[in-house]
Amino acid sequence: MSIKTPLMPRDRMILLIVRLLLWLPAVVLLLAAITDNLSVNPIQAAVQRTGLTAIILLGLSLASTPVKIFTGWPILIPLRKIFGLHSFYYAAAHMLLFVVLDYGMDINRLMADAAGKPFIIVGVAAFLILFLLAVSSNRPAMVWLGRNWKRLHRLVYLAAPLAGLHFAWALKGNLATLSGNILWPVVYLFIVFILLIVRIPVVRRYISAMRSE
Numbered sequence: 001m002s003i004k005t006p007l008m009p010r011d012r013m014i015l016l017i018v019r020l021l022l023w024l025p026a027v028v029l030l031l032a033a034i035t036d037n038l039s040v041n042p043i044q045a046a047v048q049r050t051g052l053t054a055i056i057l058l059g060l061s062l063a064s065t066p067v068k069i070f071t072g073w074p075i076l077i078p079l080r081k082i083f084g085l086h087s088f089y090y091a092a093a094h095m096l097l098f099v100v101l102d103y104g105m106d107i108n109r110l111m112a113d114a115a116g117k118p119f120i121i122v123g124v125a126a127f128l129i130l131f132l133l134a135v136s137s138n139r140p141a142m143v144w145l146g147r148n149w150k151r152l153h154r155l156v157y158l159a160a161p162l163a164g165l166h167f168a169w170a171l172k173g174n175l176a177t178l179s180g181n182i183l184w185p186v187v188y189l190f191i192v193f194i195l196l197i198v199r200i201p202v203v204r205r206y207i208s209a210m211r212s213e
């Protein structure tokens with residue numbers, strides 16, 4: 001288990017500001033919904049916006065450790081958790097908006113439809129991983145899981161590409177032929193790929209060595 005680096009008061013202030021800023025997309029969405037400014041299909045717009053926020057925060061969470069290796073900024077360790085947890089909150093809102101507003105909680109109809117829509121199955125898989133990571137992101141869970149905590153949290157390396165795949169499919173893009181509305185999902189998946197590459201121990205050691213030169 002890693003020893004916590006004490007944070008400077010300035011870093012604590014930055015974390016507080018980041019936490020507050022991460023609520024901004026929810027507030028903007030709520031205001032747009034209340035003032036009837038959410039496009040002609042408000043449910044779809046809300047599902048899309050929360051999905052986009054969730055996937056961006058998941059990418060930021062995944063990027064935190066590589067950027068920490070490169071820069072040495074200790075603040076990136078708590079930021080990784082904050083981004084990860086907020087990604088889960090937005091993914092939960094995304095899923096609930098879809099299940100409650102779009103499907104009226106009709107789980108049987110949803111399951112029947114999901115069978116013909118693999119992007120939903122992939123989204124559910126990514127969501128379940130985010131759920132597991134979120135509920136185990138606390139000290140008692142860390143102590144209880146011991147060495148398995150790190151193993152469990154490696155599932156984020158699976159959640160990120162799954163979310164990228166879900167994103168591509170949701171936009172009706174085809175990753176095999178790179179056709180359709182595929183630009184942003186491909187950019188996302190490419191960044192995820194690079195972030196996974198820099199986790200490979202030999203690459204990681206090389207980056208650390210470059211930093212200490």
Ligand code: HEM
Binds near residue numbers: 091163
């Ligand atoms: C139970 C799990 C999930 C369900 C049922 C679900 C459902 C959906 C649906 C129905 C759409 C299409 C919205 C539309 O254009 O009409 C969508 C799009 C999307 N979802 Fe999910 N999703 C799930 C999990 C996730 C997760 C875990 C993430 C990210 C971490 C995510 C990110 C996205 C993104 C980025 C889009 C595309 C938004 C856009 O059109 O710009 N979803 N999802």
